[in-house]
Amino acid sequence: MEPDPQAGLEVETWVERARQGDKDAFGRLVHHFHHRLFGLLVQMVGNAADAEELEQQVWIKAWKRLRSFRGQSAFYTWLYRIGTFTAVDFLRRRKRRPESEWDPAIAYPEHHDVETAPSVASRPDREAERDDIQRRFHEVLETLSPTHRTALWMREVDSMSYEEIAAATGCRVGTVMSRLYYARQAVQEQMKDLL
Amino acid sequence: MKPDPRTIQTWSQAWDEGRADALPDTPEAQAFLRACEAARDGLRARPAPDRMPSAAQMWAQVEPQLAGTAAPGWAWLWRLASATTLVVAAAGLGLWLGTSRDIGGAEVAHVESDVPGAGSMVYRDAESGMMIVWLMVPDEPDGGGAGS
Numbered sequence: 001m002e003p004d005p006q007a008g009l010e011v012e013t014w015v016e017r018a019r020q021g022d023k024d025a026f027g028r029l030v031h032h033f034h035h036r037l038f039g040l041l042v043q044m045v046g047n048a049a050d051a052e053e054l055e056q057q058v059w060i061k062a063w064k065r066l067r068s069f070r071g072q073s074a075f076y077t078w079l080y081r082i083g084t085f086t087a088v089d090f091l092r093r094r095k096r097r098p099e100s101e102w103d104p105a106i107a108y109p110e111h112h113d114v115e116t117a118p119s120v121a122s123r124p125d126r127e128a129e130r131d132d133i134q135r136r137f138h139e140v141l142e143t144l145s146p147t148h149r150t151a152l153w154m155r156e157v158d159s160m161s162y163e164e165i166a167a168a169t170g171c172r173v174g175t176v177m178s179r180l181y182y183a184r185q186a187v188q189e190q191m192k193d194l195l
Numbered sequence: 196m197k198p199d200p201r202t203i204q205t206w207s208q209a210w211d212e213g214r215a216d217a218l219p220d221t222p223e224a225q226a227f228l229r230a231c232e233a234a235r236d237g238l239r240a241r242p243a244p245d246r247m248p249s250a251a252q253m254w255a256q257v258e259p260q261l262a263g264t265a266a267p268g269w270a271w272l273w274r275l276a277s278a279t280t281l282v283v284a285a286a287g288l289g290l291w292l293g294t295s296r297d298i299g300g301a302e303v304a305h306v307e308s309d310v311p312g313a314g315s316m317v318y319r320d321a322e323s324g325m326m327i328v329w330l331m332v333p334d335e336p337d338g339g340g341a342g343s
Binding site for chain 1: 234
């Protein structure tokens with residue numbers, strides 16, 4: 001996802017107006033970042049219902065704290081930071097191992113159906129092979145902790161830099177690099193027969 | 196031979212910086228490269244959860260919850276104005292108390308504040324003779340602000 005310079009300018013305008021109390025401008029920010037924020041929260045908590053609840057909390061916190069946003073980082077980095085900490089707090093309160101909560105059958109039922117689709121065998125070899133890789137990848141993803149999944153998601157889907165990921169997750173750049181390396185190594189280890 | 200963690204981290208960084216060509220042409224490095232590609236493609240190909248609310252639905256849920264919250268920019272200015280009013284009122288009251296000789300011991304006063312939920316009080320400390328102004332502002336629900 002490459003950043004759109006024009007969208008960046010619009011976001012700056014909306015943020016400034018929202019800081020002055022313009023709810024319509026804040027609503028535009030919700031529309032603009034909803035998909036990305038929801039994706040991040042699903043990665044962290046593992047199901048859509050909790051992610052939806054948490055996203056509401058994140059937006060309300062963002063509204064209340066907009067005054068503290070100085071524009072020194074991108075708005076979405078600041079927003080992701082609120083989202084990350086809200087999700088971490090939620091996982092802590094849930095008091096169960098977050099890994100066991102990740103359920104792709106709940107979070108991504110459409111994708112999960114592909115695993116059992118009877119027509120897989122009749123597809124061209126290349127497509128079937130791609131499905132195998134996808135299926136195995138999602139199994140590997142389940143074994144990763146929320147922080148490793150999140151780092152990989154921010155890097156590969158949101159194209160965030162190490163510095164941005166560090167700012168959004170409240171850790172050091174070196175930690176981000178370690179998380180990415182660990183996640184990729186886990187993918188390699190667990191998929192070596194397919195890759 | 197399995198590469199050491201430092202080597203793999205170097206490969207991981209090269210991938211992130213778009214320098215996949217810099218990875219050596221060894222089976223281990225190329226396998227790692229394929230793992231990076233699989234992770235990237237796998238994440239990007241993920242469909243949105245079918246229970247994901249639309250942006251309009253999310254805003255419809257969020258907007259009513261902002262109603263009880265003062266707009267962030269104006270709330271700050273409004274509080275500042277209220278606090279200024281309070282200080283001026285307290286100073287006036289202090290001047291009045293200070294110049295009144297026949298006050299009859301009534302040296303405690305309450306001052307109305309425009310800050311919601313805030314309590315305020317002005318009194319003269321008997322020992323020091325100083326005017327004390329108290330303003331008690333309740334915490335915000337999320338711990339966003341407090342004062343006294």
